[in-house]
Amino acid sequence: MNAARSLGLRAGLLSALLLLVLLAVWHVATLSSAPVAAAAPALTPEQIEYAKLMGKDPAATGAPTAKSGFPTLAQMGSTIAKHLSQPFYDNGPNDKGIALQLGYSLARVGLGYLLAALVAIPLGFVIGMSPLVYRALDPFIQVLKPISPLAWMPLALYTIKDSSISGIFVIFICSVWPMLINTAFGVASVRREWLNVARTLEVTPLRRAFEVILPAAAPTILTGMRISMGIAWLVIVAAEMLVGGTGIGYFVWNEWNNLSLPNVLFAILTIGVVGMLLDLMFAKLQKAVTYVD
Amino acid sequence: MRTDNRFDPYDADRPLMMRCACGQHASAEEHRGAEAAVAELKRRSETAEFEAYSNDFIEASLVKALFPHDAMRRRFLRAVGKGTAMAAIGSVLPVASLQAMAQEKGALEKRDLKIGFIPITCATPLIMAHPLGFYSKQGLDVQVVKTAGWALIRDKMLNKEYDATHFLSPMPLAISLGVGSNPTPMNVATIQNTNGQAITLHVRHKDKRDPKDWKGFKFAVPFEYSMHNFLLRYYVAEAGLDPDRDIQIRVVPPPEMVANLRAGNIDGYLGPDPFNQRAVFEEVGFIHLLTKDLWNGHPCCAFGTSTEFIQKNPNTFAALYRAVLTSAAMAREARNRELIAKVIAPQAYLNQPETVLTQVLTGKFADGLGNVKNVPDRADFDPIPWQSMAVWMLTQMKRWGYVKGEVNYKQIAEKVFLLTDAKKQMKALDMKVPDGAYPKITVMGKVFDPEKADAYVNGFAIKRTPNA
Numbered sequence: 001m002n003a004a005r006s007l008g009l010r011a012g013l014l015s016a017l018l019l020l021v022l023l024a025v026w027h028v029a030t031l032s033s034a035p036v037a038a039a040a041p042a043l044t045p046e047q048i049e050y051a052k053l054m055g056k057d058p059a060a061t062g063a064p065t066a067k068s069g070f071p072t073l074a075q076m077g078s079t080i081a082k083h084l085s086q087p088f089y090d091n092g093p094n095d096k097g098i099a100l101q102l103g104y105s106l107a108r109v110g111l112g113y114l115l116a117a118l119v120a121i122p123l124g125f126v127i128g129m130s131p132l133v134y135r136a137l138d139p140f141i142q143v144l145k146p147i148s149p150l151a152w153m154p155l156a157l158y159t160i161k162d163s164s165i166s167g168i169f170v171i172f173i174c175s176v177w178p179m180l181i182n183t184a185f186g187v188a189s190v191r192r193e194w195l196n197v198a199r200t201l202e203v204t205p206l207r208r209a210f211e212v213i214l215p216a217a218a219p220t221i222l223t224g225m226r227i228s229m230g231i232a233w234l235v236i237v238a239a240e241m242l243v244g245g246t247g248i249g250y251f252v253w254n255e256w257n258n259l260s261l262p263n264v265l266f267a268i269l270t271i272g273v274v275g276m277l278l279d280l281m282f283a284k285l286q287k288a289v290t291y292v293d
Numbered sequence: 294m295r296t297d298n299r300f301d302p303y304d305a306d307r308p309l310m311m312r313c314a315c316g317q318h319a320s321a322e323e324h325r326g327a328e329a330a331v332a333e334l335k336r337r338s339e340t341a342e343f344e345a346y347s348n349d350f351i352e353a354s355l356v357k358a359l360f361p362h363d364a365m366r367r368r369f370l371r372a373v374g375k376g377t378a379m380a381a382i383g384s385v386l387p388v389a390s391l392q393a394m395a396q397e398k399g400a401l402e403k404r405d406l407k408i409g410f411i412p413i414t415c416a417t418p419l420i421m422a423h424p425l426g427f428y429s430k431q432g433l434d435v436q437v438v439k440t441a442g443w444a445l446i447r448d449k450m451l452n453k454e455y456d457a458t459h460f461l462s463p464m465p466l467a468i469s470l471g472v473g474s475n476p477t478p479m480n481v482a483t484i485q486n487t488n489g490q491a492i493t494l495h496v497r498h499k500d501k502r503d504p505k506d507w508k509g510f511k512f513a514v515p516f517e518y519s520m521h522n523f524l525l526r527y528y529v530a531e532a533g534l535d536p537d538r539d540i541q542i543r544v545v546p547p548p549e550m551v552a553n554l555r556a557g558n559i560d561g562y563l564g565p566d567p568f569n570q571r572a573v574f575e576e577v578g579f580i581h582l583l584t585k586d587l588w589n590g591h592p593c594c595a596f597g598t599s600t601e602f603i604q605k606n607p608n609t610f611a612a613l614y615r616a617v618l619t620s621a622a623m624a625r626e627a628r629n630r631e632l633i634a635k636v637i638a639p640q641a642y643l644n645q646p647e648t649v650l651t652q653v654l655t656g657k658f659a660d661g662l663g664n665v666k667n668v669p670d671r672a673d674f675d676p677i678p679w680q681s682m683a684v685w686m687l688t689q690m691k692r693w694g695y696v697k698g699e700v701n702y703k704q705i706a707e708k709v710f711l712l713t714d715a716k717k718q719m720k721a722l723d724m725k726v727p728d729g730a731y732p733k734i735t736v737m738g739k740v741f742d743p744e745k746a747d748a749y750v751n752g753f754a755i756k757r758t759p760n761a
Contacts, residue, residue, distance in 0.1 A: 046665060047663075049665050050659050050663060050665050053648065053652055053657075053658060053659035053665060054573070054574060054576070054659050055574055055646065091640070091641050092436070092641050093436050093437075093438050093439075093641075094437075094438065094439040094640070094641040094642065095639070095640045095641035154444075154448075157445075157448045158448065161451070161452040161453075162452060162454065163448075163449060163452070163454060241441065242441060242442075242445070243441065243445065244439060244440050244441035244445065245438065245439075245440075250441075253441055253548075254439070254640070254644055255644075256548065256549070256552065257412055257548035257549075257645075258640075258644045258645060259551060259552065259571070259575065
């Protein structure tokens, strides 16, 4: 117990140390690009005007006009503070706070994922219980599984004729496979003895499915769901960058237009943190259904 | 006590704002600057002088579109008399419904509209009509929605997610013809902007100013069916390079061009502004030439919608048309340009540094080679959709094999570039109507006669079409 705690503590310390080193490297690497107040050489009026048009006013002191470049730690910090201090502002369809954007993305992911679960888990059950169906469907699954969300998008837009539903469809189609395969695998590998016992006791098929197979396969199913959630969260950013409008992916795209690296970095961090939280949620769920033989 | 504290925390009469209230701007001053620009432009747009000007502008644009040759206009007026001519022109779309619109606003078939745009300066009239309230003045509740790319604009128009949109002017031709999509009739109501593009090259090519040296270069254009693609092809072909074999032309959405140029993925692009100026601002590229120098007054983007939308919502369309034309009237005035740059710079619209937009719109710009250039007509906003422009685009589509077989240039041009409605109705009123809006065009010193489109296509040495 004590050993475990001290291990946790040491790991935490090491993480903090790594973070510090990372930040220090960042700081040192961006130091040179920070504005250096050099004595302005004598410039002709044309040169001064040119410099002004280039956003480098030689006469002005203080903060130079924002140019795209790798941000310093201080710039990054103020970007993060700026976004977090106003997460819910809404300036019409093209400019919303980060929390609203995340809300749109999460709603899309949630909907697409839920649909995928509704299809994949029952279908996975059927596939897992019947080797014939498994073999028949396997080629389709193998072909469809590796297709990238970006490849689905044009087809979805063309056939569904609605960009937000297309986004949800792409989440659906990309997150359905791991759930399907894992469910099928989990169901197929339920121990023979347990099924035999159920058969000897003349348990109805429905009861057998819910009381024997489901609990036995639950850990595997949840593993599939966890992988799928990770994929769904990966997919949404790509899909929204393509479709635009709202969401964290659109935010990244919009800031890329502006070549604003601090904002892009901020979005990357946010995507990472939200993805981690989603994964943690599933880790908790998974723990709840795990059993020991 | 210091008196120059920027934030004035001790002033009891002022709110303490560390940043602007809307969160759009870095400082309260910047916020006030943008608000002041909107207010000033609004004020200018509400003066009786501007209203008279914009009414005249709209009417003159329509009459000019009907009579491309001034001699013809005068002959016509002499033949039928001023009153009859005004009545006839006034009785047809859009003047009549436009003027009706000003009075009875209840007649709108649809109020809530979604209009798509790509964040480039070509969309200026369409965007600024929103903050300046030109749409709401016509009784419309318009959302202008930023869109990630031209293919998406096409799809969202075909899906009817957008009611009207910012198009590349050849797109409605392509969509109506069914090249690159299912054939769906589209219309160009106005040209959004003329000129306003440039060829930008990577800074490492500073010494390669002759296109003959560009063998093996990789270029980007925003879309296949774009003036950018046609002009770039035209330009390199005039220099003796085959655009399909000697260089590579890729489709890259405008906002991604600068990032690709910096990464060295492409050697240059013929793209829309502000991305040419942005490349200069970022010190990754320089402006090789303005497309104005290839064809002065060439169209680039257009404002349009589907034929179906116009037929179903004629009054709404007229209202929209008037809002955009008012905007164009305002954007044409050079004195408004600096303020316009301020208005369209925020995140909700173009999301670009204001100085970049100012340089594009005022035409006083750094070219990336150390020179300050002054070209006031670098970008202009002449709304007339001359059908000869459409015919020229079709000749280039034919030249490069985007359309195959016989092309009935004029028929398509008149179907898509909306000037014919007026003419059709004038014919119905038994009036002698001029033949078409086909002023001649000069591209790189060569005169294009829309009457001899096929001969023009066949006259090029480098092309994809076999000689007829």
